[in-house]
Amino acid sequence: MKLLYFAWVRQKTGTPEEDVTLPDHVRDVGALIDWLKTRGEGYEAAFADLKVVRAAIDQEHVALDAPLGRAQEVAFFPPVTGG
Amino acid sequence: MKLLYFAWVRQKTGTPEEDVTLPDHVRDVGALIDWLKTRGEGYEAAFADLKVVRAAIDQEHVALDAPLGRAQEVAFFPPVTGG
Amino acid sequence: MIRVQTEDFDVSAEIAALTKARTDVGAVVTFSGIVRDVALELEHYPGMTERELGKIEEEARARWALQASLIIHRVGRLDPGDNIVLVVTASSHREDAFKAAEFLMDYLKTRAPFWKREGESWVEAKASDDKAAERWK
Amino acid sequence: MIRVQTEDFDVSAEIAALTKARTDVGAVVTFSGIVRDVALELEHYPGMTERELGKIEEEARARWALQASLIIHRVGRLDPGDNIVLVVTASSHREDAFKAAEFLMDYLKTRAPFWKREGESWVEAKASDDKAAERWK
Numbered sequence: 001m002k003l004l005y006f007a008w009v010r011q012k013t014g015t016p017e018e019d020v021t022l023p024d025h026v027r028d029v030g031a032l033i034d035w036l037k038t039r040g041e042g043y044e045a046a047f048a049d050l051k052v053v054r055a056a057i058d059q060e061h062v063a064l065d066a067p068l069g070r071a072q073e074v075a076f077f078p079p080v081t082g083g
Numbered sequence: 084m085k086l087l088y089f090a091w092v093r094q095k096t097g098t099p100e101e102d103v104t105l106p107d108h109v110r111d112v113g114a115l116i117d118w119l120k121t122r123g124e125g126y127e128a129a130f131a132d133l134k135v136v137r138a139a140i141d142q143e144h145v146a147l148d149a150p151l152g153r154a155q156e157v158a159f160f161p162p163v164t165g166g
Numbered sequence: 167m168i169r170v171q172t173e174d175f176d177v178s179a180e181i182a183a184l185t186k187a188r189t190d191v192g193a194v195v196t197f198s199g200i201v202r203d204v205a206l207e208l209e210h211y212p213g214m215t216e217r218e219l220g221k222i223e224e225e226a227r228a229r230w231a232l233q234a235s236l237i238i239h240r241v242g243r244l245d246p247g248d249n250i251v252l253v254v255t256a257s258s259h260r261e262d263a264f265k266a267a268e269f270l271m272d273y274l275k276t277r278a279p280f281w282k283r284e285g286e287s288w289v290e291a292k293a294s295d296d297k298a299a300e301r302w303k
Numbered sequence: 304m305i306r307v308q309t310e311d312f313d314v315s316a317e318i319a320a321l322t323k324a325r326t327d328v329g330a331v332v333t334f335s336g337i338v339r340d341v342a343l344e345l346e347h348y349p350g351m352t353e354r355e356l357g358k359i360e361e362e363a364r365a366r367w368a369l370q371a372s373l374i375i376h377r378v379g380r381l382d383p384g385d386n387i388v389l390v391v392t393a394s395s396h397r398e399d400a401f402k403a404a405e406f407l408m409d410y411l412k413t414r415a416p417f418w419k420r421e422g423e424s425w426v427e428a429k430a431s432d433d434k435a436a437e438r439w440k
Contacts (some may be wrong), residue, residue, distance in 0.1 A: 004348070006346060006347075006348055006416065006418060007346055007418035007420070007425050008425045056348070056351055056416070059348070059350055059351035059354050059355075060351075060354075061355075061414065075348060075351065075416075077348065077416060077418065078418060078425060078428070079427075079428035080412070080413065080414065080415060080416050080417055080418065080428065081412075081417065081418050081419045081425070081426045081427070081428050082345070082347070082376060082387075082388070082411060082412065082415050082416075082417025082418070082419070083336055083376075083387070083388050083408060083411045083412040083415070083417070083432075087211070089209060089210075089211055089279065089281060090209055090281035090283070090288050091288045139211070139214055139279070142211070142213055142214035142217050142218075143214075143217075144218075144277065158211060158214070158279075160211065160279060160281065161281060161288060161291070162290075162291035163275070163276065163277065163278060163279050163280055163281065163291065164275075164280065164281050164282045164288070164289045164290070164291050165208070165210070165239060165250075165251070165274060165275065165278050165279075165280025165281070165282070166199055166239075166250070166251050166271060166274045166275040166278070166280070176315050177314050177315045177318060177333070178313050178314045178315040178316070179315070181314060181335065185337065185384070188384075189338075189339055189340050189383040189384055190339060190340070191337055191339070192336065192337055192338075192339045193334065193335070193336060193337070194333075194334070194335040194337065195332065195333065195334050195335075195404075196314070196331075196332065196333045196335075197330065197331070197332050197397065197400070197401070198318065198330070198331040198332075198333075199329065199330060199397070200322065200328055200329055200330070200331065201326075201329075202326055202327060202328070202329045202395070203326050203327070246326040247322070247325075247326055258339070260334065260336070260405075260408055261435065263334075264334070264401065264404070264405050267332075267401070268397075268401050271397055298398065
């Protein structure tokens with residue numbers, strides 16, 4: 001699965017994107033976040049306050065409890081500030 | 084007093100503007116209209132349907148019963164259609 | 167600013183003139199009115215037009231936080247596709263710019279002394295324009 | 304139409320392109336968002352940005368009678384006074400053009416994946432933008 005990070009989430013994880021193979025028990029976005037937080041301080045910092053983290057699965061906005069299903073690409077980012 | 088006419092009111096009266104000396108009893112816009120209607124068919128046609136006639140005194144919109152006061156310039160025209 | 171003119175206008179140039187050398191404008195809204203299928207002749211009441219447009223603009227600036235505003239209305243003969251009217255509002259915030267531009271157009275449509283003629287027939291005023299203007303009361 | 308680009312845009316040219324050779328457009332509304340006091344760096348999510356903007360535009364065209372519409376959003380470094388975003392809506396009627404432009408901006412602000420950075424600090428999302436978007440539900 002491809003993971004993408006934007007804005008300060010990207011700065012905190014230290015990478016714009018990566019390919020990961022998930023453990024079987026990781027079936028929704030929340031579980032994915034919990035798993036990512038075990039991978040180091042950067043991830044812990046990025047996901048410390050989930051009120052300001054948004055997610056997209058295959059380029060569609062989703063809630064943080066959305067099932068991953070057959071997701072190919074999951075992205076994490078702060079609330080958007082364009083316009 | 085200077086009278087001005089615009090759009091189809093102008094076409095019906097047959098003149099864009101004229102100077103008139105009003106009889107003493109003409110003290111409001113309504114009386115002015117009644118007096119103008121005595122001045123010929125064109126005026127009668129222009130003021131036949133007062134629902135579609137608007138007036139301005141000294142370049143300010145007024146109702147058809149507004150007093151003339153010391154008006155220098157009175158204008159008659161259809162509802163506006165700019166923009 | 168108010169202008170009544172026969173010449174066309176350029177939206178970009180007008181925006182640039184209004185926002186030049188300022189860094190407090192975050193939002194610019196423009197409205198352009200364009201002649202549709204039939205050529206028009208636009209008549210107006212010189213003097214009163216400028217007064218009314220000036221009052222309408224003043225009212226908009228009292229109601230919303232605008233850094234700049236502009237109304238241009240053309241008169242004379244206009245062909246299909248030609249610009250008729252331009253309203254520009256500049257603000258720090260988009261809501262003020264949007265609301266003020268709508269207000270300016272609604273008031274202009276119902277208060278500014280312009281009349282449109284298509285060939286031999288005068289365009290009739292629309293009840294929908296009166297209704298649109300009512301909502302600002 | 305949707306464009307994400309580093310280059311600037313010209314409002315007049317975009318209006319002309321949208322309304323060219325048509326005589327059914329009577330009303331064009333534009334919104335330009337402009338950088339205020341501090342330079343910005345704009346990051347986005349390529350692919351998702353275009354999808355979201357496309358969906359927002361499609362939604363606007365389902366809700367209002369538009370003859371044409373356009374969203375341009377710039378990315379990269381932008382200085383004070385620079386254009387950030389342009390929305391253009393063209394309709395036979397001014398109310399549709401105004402409402403659709405407001406809607407496009409409100410949805411773009413809350414759904415399109417762009418992020419602004421001022422120097423080292425990321426701009427925070429505003430509750431007022433969420434509230435503005437809520438009213439279209």
